[in-house]
Amino acid sequence: MLRGTAYRSLSLGSHDFEALIRSPRYRRSTPEEVAFHEAGHVVVGHQLGLDLVDVDVLADREGGNGHTNFRAPDWFRPDSPLDERKRAFVESVVTTFLAGSAAEARRAGFENAEASGFDVEAVAREWARYLGPSSELEGRLASLRMKAEQLVGEHWPAIERLARTLLARRRVDAREALSSAGLSP
Numbered sequence: 295m296l297r298g299t300a301y302r303s304l305s306l307g308s309h310d311f312e313a314l315i316r317s318p319r320y321r322r323s324t325p326e327e328v329a330f331h332e333a334g335h336v337v338v339g340h341q342l343g344l345d346l347v348d349v350d351v352l353a354d355r356e357g358g359n360g361h362t363n364f365r366a367p368d369w370f371r372p373d374s375p376l377d378e379r380k381r382a383f384v385e386s387v388v389t390t391f392l393a394g395s396a397a398e399a400r401r402a403g404f405e406n407a408e409a410s411g412f413d414v415e416a417v418a419r420e421w422a423r424y425l426g427p428s429s430e431l432e433g434r435l436a437s438l439r440m441k442a443e444q445l446v447g448e449h450w451p452a453i454e455r456l457a458r459t460l461l462a463r464r465r466v467d468a469r470e471a472l473s474s475a476g477l478s479p
């Protein structure tokens with residue numbers, strides 16, 4: 295299990311690295327908001343075909359409140375040319391990052407710019423850079439953000455179910471996370 299920010303882990307490019315998705319680190323989100331944030335990553339990532347490892351709502355020493363870990367596919371190389379398969383995967387990763395803050399905002403009833411800032415400004419941005427020239431970065435992020443919000447809305451009942459499980463259990467593996475959300479593995 296790789297600990298660190300996803301954009302750093304990307305440079306490793308090994309078979310077994312796992313993208314790490316972090317919860318807000320600046321504003322103090324409520325435990326419930328953190329649970330919805332992580333549940334948003336899990337449910338949307340699963341819908342987009344990402345391979346979940348585990349999810350927790352535990353504080354770490356780096357200021358994170360929760361973590362959702364996905365396994366990168368064996369074929370993925372950060373420095374390989376951008377083909378259709380890689381484009382689809384990277385778009386799924388960026389959308390999955392954005393889904394955490396989208397779910398948290400929906401639960402909180404407002405956009406918590408500071409809390410969601412880490413996902414949007416650092417991690418999603420780094421991944422989105424694989425998709426094309428930086429002049430198109432903002433537009434790409436905006437459209438993937440819309441997609442994330444749409445998926446969060448469509449799968450809200452599953453996100454609510456998993457958030458409740460996370461509040462009670464704090465950490466669950468992929469099987470339990472998906473079954474408690476009502477999703478098939």
Ligand SMILES: [Zn+2]
Nearest residue numbers: 316317394413
């Ligand atoms: Zn997050």
